Each structure stands twice: as C-alpha cells, then as structure tokens.
Amino acid sequence: MSVFEHRSFDAHEHVAFCHDKKSGLKAIIAIHNSHLGNALGGCRMFDYRCDDEAINDVLRLSRGMTYKSAAANLPLGGGKSVILGNPRHYKTEELLRAMGRFIDSLGGRYVAAEDSGINEADMRIMGQETAHVAGFSAQAGERGDPSPATAYGVFIGLKIAVEQRYKTTDLKGMRVAVQGVGNVGYRLAEMLAREGAELWVSDLYKENAERAAKELGAHVVDPDQIFSLPVEVIAPCALGSTVDDIVLSQLQAGVIAGSANNQLAHDDLGAALKARDVLYTPDYVINSGGIIDVYYQRQGLPYARAHKHITQTITETLQEIFQRSASTGEATNVIADKVARRRFDPDFSSVDCVA
Numbered sequence: 001m002s003v004f005e006h007r008s009f010d011a012h013e014h015v016a017f018c019h020d021k022k023s024g025l026k027a028i029i030a031i032h033n034s035h036l037g038n039a040l041g042g043c044r045m046f047d048y049r050c051d052d053e054a055i056n057d058v059l060r061l062s063r064g065m066t067y068k069s070a071a072a073n074l075p076l077g078g079g080k081s082v083i084l085g086n087p088r089h090y091k092t093e094e095l096l097r098a099m100g101r102f103i104d105s106l107g108g109r110y111v112a113a114e115d116s117g118i119n120e121a122d123m124r125i126m127g128q129e130t131a132h133v134a135g136f137s138a139q140a141g142e143r144g145d146p147s148p149a150t151a152y153g154v155f156i157g158l159k160i161a162v163e164q165r166y167k168t169t170d171l172k173g174m175r176v177a178v179q180g181v182g183n184v185g186y187r188l189a190e191m192l193a194r195e196g197a198e199l200w201v202s203d204l205y206k207e208n209a210e211r212a213a214k215e216l217g218a219h220v221v222d223p224d225q226i227f228s229l230p231v232e233v234i235a236p237c238a239l240g241s242t243v244d245d246i247v248l249s250q251l252q253a254g255v256i257a258g259s260a261n262n263q264l265a266h267d268d269l270g271a272a273l274k275a276r277d278v279l280y281t282p283d284y285v286i287n288s289g290g291i292i293d294v295y296y297q298r299q300g301l302p303y304a305r306a307h308k309h310i311t312q313t314i315t316e317t318l319q320e321i322f323q324r325s326a327s328t329g330e331a332t333n334v335i336a337d338k339v340a341r342r343r344f345d346p347d348f349s350s351v352d353c354v355a
C-alpha cells in the first residue's frame with residue numbers, strides 16, 4: 001500500500017505509523033501542512049474496517065485541519081491522528097500512554113485534542129506522557145470542552161448567512177431545523193430559542209430530542225424528515241456527509257449552517273446548492289469556534305479573547321466568502337478553499353484572483 005500515491009495524499013509533510021507491541025496500539029499521525037505553525041488536530045479512535053480506511057481518514061482529516069485553522073486566522077498547521085480499534089473494547093490506559101509517547105516523539109510538531117472515541121479523561125492519560133495535548137481541563141476550574149465555543153461560532157455564522165440570504169438579522173419567528181442536538185446542536189438550539197426562532201429537532205437518541213422539546217419548546221421530528229421540512233434554515237450538527245443528492249432534491253430551506261464536519265457528501269454539491277439558491281455556509285469556517293478556543297486555552301488566555309476572535313473571524317471570513325460567491329457565481333465551498341489556501345500556501349496567493 002502506497003501513501004504517496006494514495007487518493008487522499010495531498011503533499012502531506014509527515015505521516016507516522018505507530019505500533020506498540022505491549023499495549024497493542026496501532027495508530028497513524030498525519031501532519032498535512034505546518035506553514036502557519038505546529039499542527040493541531042483531534043485524535044480519533046475508531047474501529048476501521050481496514051488499514052486503508054484509517055489512512056484515508058487521517059490524510060483527509062489532517063488536510064481539513066490545515067484549511068480550518070487557516071480560515072480561522074490561527075497560527076496553526078493541520079494535523080490529525082487515528083487509533084485503530086473499537087474504543088469500547090481496546091482502549092486501555094497502557095494504550096493511551098503509548099499514544100502519548102508517540103505524540104511526544106514528534107516534539108510538538110503535532111498537538112492532539114479530543115475527537116470521536118477519545119474523551120477528556122483519555123486526553124488526561126495521554127497528557128501524563130506528553131505536554132503536546134490540548135482541549136481538556138487539566139485542573140478543576142479550567143474550561144476544557146470547546147463545544148460551547150463551537151456552538152457560539154455556529155450561531156454567529158448562521159446569523160451572517162441569514163442576513164445574506166433573507167436580508168434580516170432578526171431570528172424571531174425564523175424556522176430552523178437542527179439535526180443532532182448533542183454537545184453543539186443543543187447549545188445552538190438554546191441560543192436560537194433565546195432569539196425567538198421556531199425550532200424543529202431530530203436526534204438518534206430520543207432523550208436528546210425530547211430534552212429540546214421540553215426545555216426549548218422544539219418540535220421533534222424523525223431523523224429522516226429533518227431535511228425536507230418547510231423551514232428557512234437547516235443546521236446539520238450530527239455527523240458528516242448528511243447533505244447528499246437525495247437531500248438536495250428534498251430541501252426547502254434557503255440556508256444550511258451547522259457544526260458538522262464534511263457536511264457535503266461530495267464537493268459538487270456546493271455548486272448544485274447554489275444553483276438551487278441555497279446558501280451553504282462552509283462547514284470548516286462556521287465550526288471553527290472550537291479550535292479557536294483550544295488555541296487560546298493552550299496560550300493560557302481567557303475565554304473573552306477567544307470569543308472576540310471567533311466573532312470577528314467567522315463574521316469577516318463568511319462575509320468575504322458570500323460576497324465573492326455572489327459576484328463570481330462560484331460555490332461557497334470552492335471560495336472557502338481559496339480563501340483558506342491563500343492564507344497557508346504562499347505560492348497560491350499570486351494565482352488566486354480576489355473578486
């Protein structure tokens with residue numbers, strides 16, 4: 001199996017395959033680009049069907065982090081790590097410590113944060129072997145979990161998108177459907193409810209959706225109905241790839257703005273959404289509040305600083321993307337990639353024409 005010829009290889013700087021015989025750890029760490037700074041990105045533990053699936057995931061996700069941090073105006077590169085195996089069966093203290101040592105061996109070029117299958121307690125264990133871990137509270141009173149910052153950023157971005165598409169900043173009476181009311185989606189729903197939006201929610205966990213109904217007055221719908229509702233805004237806050245060709249044919253909303261990573265099942269959907277007058281808010285721009293918060297936490301700076309950065313960066317970057325999309329006719333996801341790339345790739349700036 002070749003990495004250099006892999007379909008998801010994109011001039012990644014460093015790909016490390018990590019094996020610890022004693023704990024059984026098998027992991028891959030990928031640093032995509034470190035032009036803007038050391039790479040920061042989640043450590044995921046997942047039961048991949050084969051090695052190729054894991055390689056594909058780590059190559060794709062680390063590249064995505066380069067774009068996300070650049071779009072967020074952070075001095076960070078893009079990286080990600082994956083641990084192969086079902087976290088429920090194979091996660092042990094010994095394995096997490098071994099992972100911490102591999103992260104440490106990169107000397108800070110890659111800093112790991114939480115991701116699916118890896119929680120705060122796991123990060124603390126890795127943190128006993130390396131200082132290059134972030135996004136969790138090492139001591140009582142520290143803020144840790146970046147979900148509130150992510151939700152705040154999505155809220156700001158959603159309002160910018162509504163203003164662009166519906167020419168109003170008033171969410172009172174605006175119909176919003178939130179797919180997935182977990183850590184981010186529920187907090188987003190709370191902020192929307194506070195501004196008077198009418199909410200529809202779906203979640204695979206019935207109790208999550210019922211909590212939103214009870215606490216926020218949201219209407220609960222089945223997961224397969226959420227995208228076809230007659231609403232103004234859809235906020236995908238569950239898993240990736242939920243916006244596909246079938247969803248496209250059902251959509252009634254004029255705005256898509258949510259926290260999920262990799263929302264579009266394939267890139268061409270960006271143009272297809274634009275052709276249908278649906279304003280797609282690029283995922284890695286609108287959900288960058290979390291990484292901004294993690295960056296400020298690592299600097300030991302208060303949330304107020306992160307809050308200011310989130311507000312300013314998400315507002316300005318989305319406004320630029322929406323304006324350029326309107327004037328050039330290009331899809332918002334394509335413009336977002338250009339805006340991010342202009343920030344991390346010095347060779348690209350000269351060929352990217354600003355509209």
Ligand code: NAD
Pocket residue numbers: 146147148150179180181182183184185202203204205208223237238239240259260261287288290291
């Ligand atoms: P979470 O696991 O707390 O919440 C996700 C919720 O979505 C869960 O309640 C789950 O039951 C539900 N869900 C899953 N599939 C669904 C489906 N098909 N229909 C309806 N509900 C479904 O996760 P989270 O931390 O809230 O993150 C949500 C999304 O945002 C993820 O894609 C994540 O990668 C992304 N994201 C999160 C952060 C963060 O700071 N937490 C930052 C950036 C991006």
